[in-house]
Amino acid sequence: MRQPADPTATPGPAPLRAIPPGLHLVSTPIGAARDITLRALDVLAGADVLVAEDTRTLRHLMEIHGIALNGRPVIAYHDHSGEGQLQRLLALIAEGRSLAYASEAGTPLISDPGFELARAVAAAGLPMTAAPGATAAICALTLSGLPSDRFLFAGFLPASASARRTALEDLASVQATLILYESPKRLAALLSDAATTLGGARQAAICRELTKRFEEVIRGTLAELAEVTATRDLKGEIVVLIDRAAPSAATEDQIAAALDSALASMSVKDASTFVSQTLNVSRKIVYRIALSRSQD
Numbered sequence: 001m002r003q004p005a006d007p008t009a010t011p012g013p014a015p016l017r018a019i020p021p022g023l024h025l026v027s028t029p030i031g032a033a034r035d036i037t038l039r040a041l042d043v044l045a046g047a048d049v050l051v052a053e054d055t056r057t058l059r060h061l062m063e064i065h066g067i068a069l070n071g072r073p074v075i076a077y078h079d080h081s082g083e084g085q086l087q088r089l090l091a092l093i094a095e096g097r098s099l100a101y102a103s104e105a106g107t108p109l110i111s112d113p114g115f116e117l118a119r120a121v122a123a124a125g126l127p128m129t130a131a132p133g134a135t136a137a138i139c140a141l142t143l144s145g146l147p148s149d150r151f152l153f154a155g156f157l158p159a160s161a162s163a164r165r166t167a168l169e170d171l172a173s174v175q176a177t178l179i180l181y182e183s184p185k186r187l188a189a190l191l192s193d194a195a196t197t198l199g200g201a202r203q204a205a206i207c208r209e210l211t212k213r214f215e216e217v218i219r220g221t222l223a224e225l226a227e228v229t230a231t232r233d234l235k236g237e238i239v240v241l242i243d244r245a246a247p248s249a250a251t252e253d254q255i256a257a258a259l260d261s262a263l264a265s266m267s268v269k270d271a272s273t274f275v276s277q278t279l280n281v282s283r284k285i286v287y288r289i290a291l292s293r294s295q296d
Contacts, residue, residue, distance in 0.1 A: 019046035019098040023089075023121045025108040026100050027133030028057075030237070031211030033064050040131040041065055047100035049092055050074045053113055054104045061102075077101065079113045086120055093126045107135040111155050111181055137179045140207035140239035143217050147244065150176040159186065161193065168197040178242040187238055188229040194242060195222040203243040209236035250279040252289065259290050268294050 024043045029035040044050065044058075045067045052058035055074045062069070077085060093099055101114050108114040108130070121128045137153050152174055157167045171178055182190050187206070194204070200223030209215050214236065218228060222242065250258075258279060262271035272290045276283040 019043055019048070019100075020127065021093065021096045021098050022127030022129065023093055023118065024098060024100045025114065025118065025128070025130040026102040027107045027131060027135065028061060028102050028105055029211065030105045030134045030136050030139065031209070031215075033061060035134045035211055036061070036065070037131060037133050040133055041067065043100045043131050044102070046098070048072065048097040049099045051077050051089060051099050051101040051117075052104075053078050053102070057104050058102050077113065077117055081113070086117060089117060090120055090124055090126070093121065094124075105134075107133065110135055110137065110153070134211070136181070136207075136210055136237065136239050139210045140205070140241055141177065141179060143207055143210075144177070144205035144241040145219055146177045146203060146205060146241050148177065150244070151179055152176045153179045156181050156183075157190065161189065164190065165193050165197055168194055172198055173245050175244050175247065177244055180240040180242070182238050182240055184233075184235050184238055187234060187240070188226070190240065191222060191226040191229050194240075195226045198222060198242065198245070200226070202245070205241045206234065207239045207241065208234055210239070212236070247280055250281050255279060255281060255286055255289055256293060259286070259293050263290065263294060 019042070024047060026040045026043050027037070028040070044062055044065075050058060050069075050072055052074065053076075055076050059069075059074065075085075075089070077089065089099060101108055101117060103110075103112040103114055106112070109118055118128060141148050141151055152171070154167075154171060157164045157180060180190070191204075191206075194202075200221055202222050204220065204222045204225050206218040206225055206229075207216075216234075218225060220228070255275060258275045259271055262274050266274060268287070268290045272283055272287040275281070275290075276286045279286075
C-alpha cells in the first residue's frame with residue numbers, strides 16, 4: 001500500500017556490518033516514514049544493489065533518512081517487469097551481490113510483485129532473508145477490536161460483482177477474522193455484498209489511511225458499515241476486517257460419524273474427549289453417543 005514520506009523523520013544510522021550476499025526483503029513504512037526499523041536502514045545503506053517496486057518512492061525514503069546511494073544501481077521490479085529483469089536480478093545474486101528489495105509500502109510479498117522474485121530466488125536455492133516491519137493488514141487487525149487469535153488475509157477480492165460474491169461465499173464459514181484490502185471506489189459494493197452474503201449482523205471494521213494524518217477506524221456491523229459507505233465517500237488506503245462466522249452446531253449424525261472414526265483407534269473415553277473438543281460439543285452428549293456406538 002502506498003506511503004507518503006514523513007518529512008519529520010530523522011536520519012538513520014550507518015550500517016553496523018556488511019550486508020551478506022543474497023536477496024534482502026525490506027519492509028517500508030505504510031505512512032509515517034519513521035515507521036522503519038534500524039535493521040531496514042542498515043540493509044538499505046549497505047546493499048550492493050537496490051531493487052524497488054517504485055524507485056522514486058525508495059529514493060525519497062532514503063533521502064528522508066539520510067542514506068546515500070553512493071553510485072549504487074537502483075533497479076525497478078514491478079508487475080510489468082519481464083522475465084529478463086527477473087533473470088538479471090537472479091544473476092546478480094548468483095555473482096555474490098547483496099540485493100535489497102523494497103515494496104512501495106509495507107511488507108514485501110503482501111499484495112506485492114516481489115512475490116515472483118522471492119519465489120524464483122527460493123527455487124534457485126539462493127540466500128534470502130527479510131527485515132520485517134510495517135504491514136497494513138496486521139496494523140489494522142490490532143486496531144479493529146476483532147479477535148486476533150486466528151485470522152485469514154484474503155487480499156483484494158475480485159472486482160466483478162459475481163466473482164466477488166462467490167469469493168465471499170467461499171469465506172463465509174471460515175472460523176477466523178477476515179482481512180481484506182479494497183479500493184475506495186469498490187468499498188461500498190464490497191460491504192453491501194458482504195452484508196448480504198455473510199449476514200448484516202456480523203461485526204466488522206474499516207481501517208483507512210493507517211499511520212497517516214487522516215487515520216480512521218470505523219467499527220460496526222456489516223449492515224451498519226454498508227450504510228455508512230453508501231452515503232459517505234471514504235478515500236485513501238483501506239483495510240476491511242470481518243469477524244468470524246458463528247460456529248454451527250454439530251448434528252448428532254456428524255458426532256456419530258466423528259466417533260466412528262475415532263473409536264477405531266481410541267477408547268470410548270479418549271474418543272469422547274477428542275470429538276468433544278474437535279466439534280465444540282458437550283462431552284456429556286458425546287460420551288452418551290459414544291457408549292451407544294461402542295455397544296453397537
